[in-house]
Amino acid sequence: MAIYDARRRWSKFYLGLCYLAVVIGLSWLAIILATLLFEGLRNISPAIFTQMTPPPGADGGLLNAITGSLIMTTLGVAIGTPLGMLAGTYMAEYGRYSKLTFFVRFINDILLSAPSIVIGLFVYEVMVVRMGHFSALAGAVSLAVIVVPVVVRTTEDMLLLVPDTLREAARALGLPRSIVIGKVAYRAARAGLVTGVILAIARISGETAPLLFTALNNQFFSTNLFAPMSSLPAVIFQFALSPYKEWQHLAWTGALLITLAVLALSITARVLQTQRRAK
Amino acid sequence: MADNLAVDKIGLERAESRLAKSLAGFKLGDTVFHLLTLAAAWAVLILLGGVIASLVLGSMPAIKAFGLNFLSTEAWNPVTEKFGAMAPVYGTIVTSLIAMAIAVPSAMAIAIFLTELCPFTLRKPIGIAIELLAGIPSIIYGIWGLFVLAPFLQEHVEPGLIATFANVPVLSKLFAGPPYGIGVLTAGIILAVMVLPIVTSISRDVFETVSPVLKEAAYAVGCTTWEVIRSVVIPYTRVGLIGGVMLGLGRALGETMAVTFVIGNAHKIAPSLLAPGTTISATIANEFTEAVGDLYTSALIALGLILFVITFIILAISRYMLMRLHQQEGR
Numbered sequence: 001m002a003i004y005d006a007r008r009r010w011s012k013f014y015l016g017l018c019y020l021a022v023v024i025g026l027s028w029l030a031i032i033l034a035t036l037l038f039e040g041l042r043n044i045s046p047a048i049f050t051q052m053t054p055p056p057g058a059d060g061g062l063l064n065a066i067t068g069s070l071i072m073t074t075l076g077v078a079i080g081t082p083l084g085m086l087a088g089t090y091m092a093e094y095g096r097y098s099k100l101t102f103f104v105r106f107i108n109d110i111l112l113s114a115p116s117i118v119i120g121l122f123v124y125e126v127m128v129v130r131m132g133h134f135s136a137l138a139g140a141v142s143l144a145v146i147v148v149p150v151v152v153r154t155t156e157d158m159l160l161l162v163p164d165t166l167r168e169a170a171r172a173l174g175l176p177r178s179i180v181i182g183k184v185a186y187r188a189a190r191a192g193l194v195t196g197v198i199l200a201i202a203r204i205s206g207e208t209a210p211l212l213f214t215a216l217n218n219q220f221f222s223t224n225l226f227a228p229m230s231s232l233p234a235v236i237f238q239f240a241l242s243p244y245k246e247w248q249h250l251a252w253t254g255a256l257l258i259t260l261a262v263l264a265l266s267i268t269a270r271v272l273q274t275q276r277r278a279k
Numbered sequence: 280m281a282d283n284l285a286v287d288k289i290g291l292e293r294a295e296s297r298l299a300k301s302l303a304g305f306k307l308g309d310t311v312f313h314l315l316t317l318a319a320a321w322a323v324l325i326l327l328g329g330v331i332a333s334l335v336l337g338s339m340p341a342i343k344a345f346g347l348n349f350l351s352t353e354a355w356n357p358v359t360e361k362f363g364a365m366a367p368v369y370g371t372i373v374t375s376l377i378a379m380a381i382a383v384p385s386a387m388a389i390a391i392f393l394t395e396l397c398p399f400t401l402r403k404p405i406g407i408a409i410e411l412l413a414g415i416p417s418i419i420y421g422i423w424g425l426f427v428l429a430p431f432l433q434e435h436v437e438p439g440l441i442a443t444f445a446n447v448p449v450l451s452k453l454f455a456g457p458p459y460g461i462g463v464l465t466a467g468i469i470l471a472v473m474v475l476p477i478v479t480s481i482s483r484d485v486f487e488t489v490s491p492v493l494k495e496a497a498y499a500v501g502c503t504t505w506e507v508i509r510s511v512v513i514p515y516t517r518v519g520l521i522g523g524v525m526l527g528l529g530r531a532l533g534e535t536m537a538v539t540f541v542i543g544n545a546h547k548i549a550p551s552l553l554a555p556g557t558t559i560s561a562t563i564a565n566e567f568t569e570a571v572g573d574l575y576t577s578a579l580i581a582l583g584l585i586l587f588v589i590t591f592i593i594l595a596i597s598r599y600m601l602m603r604l605h606q607q608e609g610r
Contacts, residue, residue, distance in 0.1 A: 018389070025389050029472070104323050106595075122334065126333055208416070233536075236418055236422060241540070
């Protein structure tokens, strides 16, 4: 019997370690969110949304950073989404079994987790050096490069979920493939495609590294796409590492805003996904 | 009568030609759309090619000036324009190893909990919480590491480590020097927290591919829960697990913001884990906009190239492993 007891004890021991890991892991992450909420809410005020980033030692808000983030994120999604959707469409519809699709899928999965700072370097080389100065447009393009693989992946996955019988029925009516894709496949996969775009927005709204040397930063309000533009992540980076208390507080508030936005986006994406499954 | 027939015939021909025209329009539209999507698929490949090409071109001056010595030089001196990649490469590898050493066992334990031990009602909320955390941007982890974790380690953990290991031969070197708070160890821990949700959610997906019949068979011959996990679940999913770990490693190697805040940005290789260091991505993030001179910029881009090559290889292995798992599943 002793050997059975020993086995049972070992099993209990290792499973105990698993429980311990869950408790430590989850409470650690909970602590991060709690600190973020506490530090972020402590300094939140209407001024955050109405005033510009202040010089050291003064009070101010984050208006220029928030606007900059919104402009560049919108533009990045607007550039990246069509390209990603078209590529995903090719992979799921026209070239489902082609060698190219297999290759693109492999490369795309690698781009999906490629270090974003390298993408910043790429856009710096291609755009900033050519144009001779940092610009919001370059920042938006570097975000678009990050959007593309996310959208390619979800578009392909979602279109593959559409049953082929739907496509065959439409083809039997004599419709050309482009119309079958546009009127049948896209419509059947609509919720999934929207989810992909939302996930892409969530992914880029906190990206910092590629913006540092493409859009740079701007202390003032600017909507000029050909000039440096401020963004929330870049401001957080600059302010958190500064010795000034007011700047550090703004950095925490900015961090809270980004986290809330990202969480809201991911939850929306998730709800859309479950709705589709329930249908 | 004859007139009417002729008119009908003309009408028919008109209708036919209209039909032919719109059919041709369909065909044209289809061809255009086909080519458009094909071009977009190629564009993804060209994007990757463009990234590699621009990095290689940008790092040419540095490669010409330093050659392979770039990899084995520790010095990083913008004033004398002497640059070497050894310190950042060392820092990147060491921080990632610390992160994986902490994150992989914890992530696997949490994944085991989620697939084997957790009551069904809790399974979904915890799983969702972990996936949401995987999406939180790294700058959040960075700011938390700087303001919360680093001071905590400096005051409560690092003095203890130094005192405990002061007389142990190897460990006294690893945990030596004043407790700065920021340094290689802190960066490794923050990376671990960041990678944890990613590795956990992949491990969980991978564990779920084990068919219940296999597990039930093992239970039926009298295995304990741990024995089922160790001898059935883990061996069955080995390939996928390695893939998931590699994916996490790829993320850790390339991670920028979480590390930049807490590593201290010192261009030297210190034997102590408590000393400040630097990583490839932290060096680029900190110095790129301030880099004066072509050689300095080029040296930073060369660092980016090294990082991209390393992560590309790791991620390619990861994808290959995960793909093999799916093929195995399909069989």
